[in-house]
Amino acid sequence: MARRIPDHLHPNPAVVAIWRVVAALPKGQVTTYGAIAERAGLGRSARQVGYALRIASPDLQLPWHRVVGAGGRLSLPREGEAYQQQCRRLSAEGVVVNNGRVRLAQSTSLDALLWGRQRC
DNA sequence: TCGATGACCTCTA
DNA sequence: ATAGAGGCCATCG
Numbered sequence: 175m176a177r178r179i180p181d182h183l184h185p186n187p188a189v190v191a192i193w194r195v196v197a198a199l200p201k202g203q204v205t206t207y208g209a210i211a212e213r214a215g216l217g218r219s220a221r222q223v224g225y226a227l228r229i230a231s232p233d234l235q236l237p238w239h240r241v242v243g244a245g246g247r248l249s250l251p252r253e254g255e256a257y258q259q260q261c262r263r264l265s266a267e268g269v270v271v272n273n274g275r276v277r278l279a280q281s282t283s284l285d286a287l288l289w290g291r292q293r294c
Numbered sequence: 295t296c297g298a299t300g301a302c303c304t305c306t307a
Numbered sequence: 308a309t310a311g312a313g314g315c316c317a318t319c320g
Binding site: 210219244260 | 301306
């Protein structure tokens with residue numbers, strides 16, 4: 175699951191710390207940028223999380239799609255390619271994406287099947 | 295050194 | 308529910 179991220183992959187320790195936290199996110203669970211910053215020991219530097227994900231190499235295979243904005247809002251341009259991919263990958267994990275929003279905190283797999291009209 | 299720039303967040307109106 | 312203003316903070320040119 176939580177794949178290890180070597181220190182030498184990036185000179186900035188904060189970036190590596192963020193990658194580690196993201197890599198540890200369980201499948202089907204979503205969190206916010208702010209929460210990740212907190213867990214990485216960066217306080218309110220939520221923007222750093224966005225930065226770290228943006229510069230991350232695809233080779234890392236980070237589950238970046240499990241990271242959303244506050245209130246469960248997808249924080250990517252809706253017209254972009256990345257947005258579509260995030261929607262699909264979340265849906266594939268049973269996370270309901272409704273009009274650019276996901277259910278934070280609750281989001282059990284059960285009502286995912288009941289509520290789930292995957293409108294990406 | 296400094297202003298611009300975000301895959302952000304919170305509070306108002 | 309939506310929009311705008313401010314705040315935040317590391318990076319970048």
